[in-house]
Amino acid sequence: xxxxxxxxxPIAPGVLSKTExxxxxxxLEEIDRIPGGARLNQCIQCGxxxxxxxxxxxxxxxxxxxxxxxxxxAIEELLESRTIWLCASxxxxxxxxxxxxxxxxxxxxxxxxxxxxxIFPARFPVHVMSETFTKNVKRYGxxxxxxxxxxxxxxTKPLGLFAQRRAGYALWRHGRIKLRPDKIKDIDQLxxxxxxxxxxxxxxEKVTSEKVTAAVGYESIGR
Amino acid sequence: xxxxxxxxxxxxxxxxxxxYDKSMRAVFKKLGSELAELEDWNxxxxxxxxxxxxxxxxxxxxxxxxxxxxxxxxxxAPCSACYYALKHTRVGMEEDAELRAQVEEALAAGGLxxxxxxxVRHPLEVLLNDIGIPRLVAEQTHSxxxxxxxxxxxxxxxxxxxxVDEDPELPMSMETLFTALGARPVEYPPKVRxxxxxxxxxxPQVATELSMDLVDWAIAREANCIVTVCPLCQSNxxxxxxxxxxxxxxxxxxxxxxxxxxxxxxxxxxxEVGMEHALIPPDAKAPPVGVSSRHDAxxxxxxxxxx
Numbered sequence: 450x451x452x453x454x455x456x457x458x459p460i461a462p463g464v465l466s467k468t469e470x471x472x473x474x475x476x477l478e479e480i481d482r483i484p485g486g487a488r489l490n491q492c493i494q495c496g497x498x499x500x501x502x503x504x505x506x507x508x509x510x511x512x513x514x515x516x517x518x519x520x521x522x523a524i525e526e527l528l529e530s531r532t533i534w535l536c537a538s539x540x541x542x543x544x545x546x547x548x549x550x551x552x553x554x555x556x557x558x559x560x561x562x563x564x565x566x567x568i569f570p571a572r573f574p575v576h577v578m579s580e581t582f583t584k585n586v587k588r589y590g591x592x593x594x595x596x597x598x599x600x601x602x603x604x605t606k607p608l609g610l611f612a613q614r615r616a617g618y619a620l621w622r623h624g625r626i627k628l629r630p631d632k633i634k635d636i637d638q639l640x641x642x643x644x645x646x647x648x649x650x651x652x653x654e655k656v657t658s659e660k661v662t663a664a665v666g667y668e669s670i671g672r
Numbered sequence: 673x674x675x676x677x678x679x680x681x682x683x684x685x686x687x688x689x690x691x692y693d694k695s696m697r698a699v700f701k702k703l704g705s706e707l708a709e710l711e712d713w714n715x716x717x718x719x720x721x722x723x724x725x726x727x728x729x730x731x732x733x734x735x736x737x738x739x740x741x742x743x744x745x746x747x748x749a750p751c752s753a754c755y756y757a758l759k760h761t762r763v764g765m766e767e768d769a770e771l772r773a774q775v776e777e778a779l780a781a782g783g784l785x786x787x788x789x790x791x792v793r794h795p796l797e798v799l800l801n802d803i804g805i806p807r808l809v810a811e812q813t814h815s816x817x818x819x820x821x822x823x824x825x826x827x828x829x830x831x832x833x834x835x836v837d838e839d840p841e842l843p844m845s846m847e848t849l850f851t852a853l854g855a856r857p858v859e860y861p862p863k864v865r866x867x868x869x870x871x872x873x874x875x876p877q878v879a880t881e882l883s884m885d886l887v888d889w890a891i892a893r894e895a896n897c898i899v900t901v902c903p904l905c906q907s908n909x910x911x912x913x914x915x916x917x918x919x920x921x922x923x924x925x926x927x928x929x930x931x932x933x934x935x936x937x938x939x940x941x942x943x944e945v946g947m948e949h950a951l952i953p954p955d956a957k958a959p960p961v962g963v964s965s966r967h968d969a970x971x972x973x974x975x976x977x978x979x
Contacts, residue, residue, distance in 0.1 A: 535871070578873060624949055625949055
């Protein structure tokens with residue numbers, strides 16, 4: 450995390466820098482559209498999320514701190530943390546949160562803002578995986594594991610490929626590596642659907658209403 | 673044919689998870705249920721698409737639901753990430769009118785529409801509820817007595833939409849199923865812990881630590897195989913077997929799909945359930961019921977066992 454320069458940082462309690470304000474607006478719009486986003490206010494900082502998280506030990510900011518930092522107006526630091534890219538989407542925090550905050554979905558919202566704003570932790574290119582994945586889908590309609598990994602490693606850490614050679618060989622020897630990507634027949638249809646859906650995700654088209662979002666996608670399980 | 677399902681294999685089952693695909697088809701065929709592969713299905717978006725664009729992630733997934741509605745059969749998605757993505761799309765569209773309108777508009781751009789009439793299901797739940805344990809026991813031809821599986825459920829079929837069990841912290845359905853089929857599942861406390869998922873590529877040190885822990889637990893409990901329900905869990909755990917040196921496991925352990933074990937029990941050959949694709953083949957054998965492959969093992973007629 451960045452150390453705050455008292456001369457440059459938040460000017461006074463409650464006063465936010467311009468970037469911070471912009472990020473906050475973007476984030477508030479995002480959480481407005483995610484399941485149970487409004488419940489963020491209900492966080493009692495109990496730490497159940499951090500305790501349940503299988504990767505919290507490797508995070509620089511724990512899930513509990515994510516919410517605390519957001520409320521303290523430190524979104525830029527949050528986006529620069531490794532935490533949001535370490536989340537493996539196992540939903541254990543979401544399941545156990547006593548305030549029923551959908552933490553996994555919140556982290557997804559942070560990932561989307563980070564990608565949109567281009568703010569990432571230094572020398573930590575995990576976001577490239579998600580971007581490569583979506584490119585794969587647009588290109589073939591399906592995800593081609595070998596191509597995905599090759600492209601990811603070539604773009605981020607070419608030497609990482611060498612480290613994976615044993616795994617790659619074992620899988621290949623057991624007939625589990627496919628040498629050619631599958632392409633769907635009606636790729637044009639999928640691309641049209643994606644292009645249309647993208648218009649709803651573009652920043653300028655974001656909904657700015659101040660409505661309180663219901664638990665989208667979770668009513669069936671009573672959350 | 674008893675029943676018909678729309679089969680959504682997902683990208684992994686065409687490559688690293690090929691044994692899951694083979695065993696799914698073999699088991700459903702043996703039980704007389706038809707699995708019709710979804711026509712021209714596309715990637716579900718998994719966990720990665722949601723990190724980039726939200727509405728697109730839903731729309732990509734919804735195309736599959738829209739195509740599935742042509743036949744109207746329930747969609748069976750064996751991969752946990754596919755199950756979660758499709759289910760989340762269906763439930764999300766049902767509950768959020770705004771999202772639904774946007775996704776429907778996107779689908780319309782491709783000449784499709786979705787009325788959300790098909791259900792998204794996981795094969796474990798289908799085998800337990802539609803086929804049922806009594807039927808599986810009645811169909812059993814081979815004994816699973818030599819198998820001591822550690823039943824591993826992983827993340828996304830238990831959380832947040834419980835596919836099979838009431839209790840998301842301690843599911844027991846696989847244990848119940850395999851006990852009924854004569855296997856002796858071990859107690860396996862980390863059964864719903866995360867295997868690391870896609871971190872295996874992006875943060876290998878972290879993912880290996882998580883997977884290694886799961887393997888160590890199984891070895892400590894003297895399981896002779898780990899049974900999984902997800903292609904990513906399977907390959908993550910299976911790849912621990914080829915990790916060498918001081919970081920490696922104390923010994924290797926076969927990692928199987930639950931459908932492979934069920935397949936063996938109901939008389940599919942090891943080839944039919946894709947056993948050759950496991951990096952470590954199981955030592956345990958599934959001899960015909962009543963014929964013990966070991967002299968010291970008692971002979972049990974599993975067919976008479978109470979369900």
